[in-house]
Amino acid sequence: MGDPFEAIVGAAHVSRPDADELCGARVVAVVRPGSAEELAACLRAASESRIPVVPVGGGSKLGFGNDLDARECVRLELARLPASIELDPDEGVADVAASAALEAFARAAREVGKVSSLEPLHAGATLGGAIAVDPPGLDFSPDARARDDLLGIEVALANGELARAGGRVVKNVTGFDLVRLYCGSLGTLGVITRACVRLRAAPETAATARARFASLDAALDALARSGFAGRAALRVDSGGVELWCRFAGAAADVEAERKLAPGEPGAAGSWDTLRAELAAVPAPGTARVRLGARPSDVALLCRALGAAVRLALPRAGLVFACAEAAALPELAALAERAGAAFALERAPGAGPVGCDAFGAAPPALALMRALKARFDPARVLSPGRFVGGI
């Protein structure tokens, strides 16, 4: 089974674990390509031998998506691929290899006074994984989505080719916008090898304010009356609800916003702490559920979810909840009734959950299937993991 892969990457970089499971399938080989070209050749070999592959970067997002629609798979470890980070601060762009750690990229950008909208959400996450999953984090805003700051992308395709889309410029309408298509596709259309990302000036200063309320409704009401229009998060715990407001920008503007927002100044690193809490691996047997709707529906969703709510981002229209595996089908049904988007994240290796990880089938699923069939005719790129079992 591993022969074609050994021919590509060398026997030293192929192993065959006795008992390893990935996304519900038995791992028959772990293959570690050393270059984008080797990776692309591995995908061609997988297509020819019709063996499903699951690309693994930092491994921090294996709890997203459905189980694999296959009994066996190859684990494609991307850790040997180059992890280069090339910053061009004057141009305001960065060329980053997919295997680069997102945290290292964020640190490198900060050193030249820049930030990226790719939020280092999960510990150990790589750039490629973050683009492939595109999970909304604490800084998610409909006005500034990470996907909109992706300028160019290189992808290894199931046919063994390396293809590029987009470019290194901040404005571009040259051909179909495949960058957006690959972003968030969970590695089911191709495996990202590099990306060009827009950099923005780091804010002069950043701060948080925190205020405690007896209920979600009281916190939402205070936020609505405050006149503060920036990022806000509602953290629910046994003691009630904490409203967090985030300010970033010119010092004078931050000061002005601080006066509008309810609450007292929070500790400098507390926003990062809250982000880490949001991205913590769910406990075995539970899942983190994300519901997305219009911002005005957040209160309604929170009421419907009740005690399951952990965090809400009212300006982004997002609610995060925690639930036992057995309760997930009911939560998916609740989301559907409420007209909200549903997605769940489990602990890697958790068992089946009895519902699609992305809830009800989206409109135009047939079109999505048609795309999958053309990009991956042998159905070897993480089959079954994505929406509707794509």
Next chain:
Amino acid sequence: MGTHPTLLIQQLRRIRDVAEVLSRPAELFAYESDGLTLERGEPLCVAFPTTTEAVSGVVRACNEAGVPFVPRGAGTGLSGGATPVAGGVVIECARMSRILEIDGTNRTATVQPGLINEQLSAAVKPLGLFYAPDPSSQSACTIGGNVAENSGGPHTLKYGTTSPHVLAVEVVLPDGEIAWLGRRDGHAHGYDLRGVYVGSEGTLAIATAVTVRLVPLPESVRTLLASFASLRSACEAVSGIIARGIVPAALELIDDRTIAAVEASVYAAGYPSDARAVLLVELDGARASVERERGEIEAECRLRGALEVRVARDEAERLALWRGRKGAFGAMGRLAPDLYVHDAVVPRTRLPEVVEAINRAALARGIRIANILHAGDGNLHPNITFDRRNPDELRTIKEVGAEILRICVEAGGVLSGEHGIGLEKRAHMCLLFSEADLEPMRWVHDAFDPQDRCNPGKQIPAPRACTESNPRHRGYGQVSF
């Protein structure tokens, strides 16, 4: 073809909510091209549906007849995207121009595709909101056309092109089915069909409703005009501003030839006639940031040798400065019967050398270019005036156009920033992309439109077109990053 053309026209006239079908040659003349008059094609007829179901009916009738169809908005496109190069039925969406819903709380609006861009911002202004993408043609172009082309505009620099402002699109697919791409709350799962549809130039489906994001009107707006004695120093000031990490709402460059045309026209804005180039810079946002950045930009411009930096004193002066910029293309109509508005993008740090190289290449062929740049985005609009009745001139400007693209691609740029590929640059796609890069675009097209009936002959070159036009082509693969 399954149906005689006359029968198809009769059939289209019977479809409910198709307001009109034009078929006489004199009526069709205006639909033979869009703003790119270099290329023309004669449609069989032009249908004016007013509802999504009527668009679906027209598409189904075309399919039964085996006839292609071409969606069209206001026809202001500049790359031939709405030109019926393969004949067939033009589906004119201009009469689908209603605002279906404004949701001020969630800052969204849902509109029909024929709504004129500027009318949306006017409608939501009382709510303290606006629709950010602002093409120069915004008083005439439609939201549906903007979606098809992923249109930009001066304020794209800060706010982005059309794509990030589109949450969802209702489309009629090439088989006549109606589908929503994306979710109106912006939380769609699955492949980003919305994202790949925006900018597909009407080749994948026809937009029949669009839900867009609205943006709060800024607290403070400041507009500056900086004049320079050389084009190079103006370009260097642009690179300097970007390198400082400032993202103005707009950062436009206008050269002396354009200034002369504007100042001699009804759009006269008081641009300095002795300048070789001016920068029009707009800052918006929170008051303190705007004031700090204004100071930094003034300093950068003076560092680069600005002759003068002037700040608009009031709204009237600000609007006058913008009237000149937005009317510049119209003003150039004074210079010659026809205008070729070119469009390409380069990395912002390469602007000075690229602009000079383009001017040199044009002058070598006896052409003088008038430059307008969305400079902050690295988006160039070298404009070439010509007379299309002169075949030699026509050939020369096409050669210059191709040379401009070559210069931009070699500098790490791309073929289009906001006008799209259409007919104009389809053959040049091979300059940037390899066959391996183009193949996934064809897969996308095939998934949406396997019969190739929806606006055929545009944007993506046919398989092997690159190698057939240039046997040595092995895929330049010049996407540079």
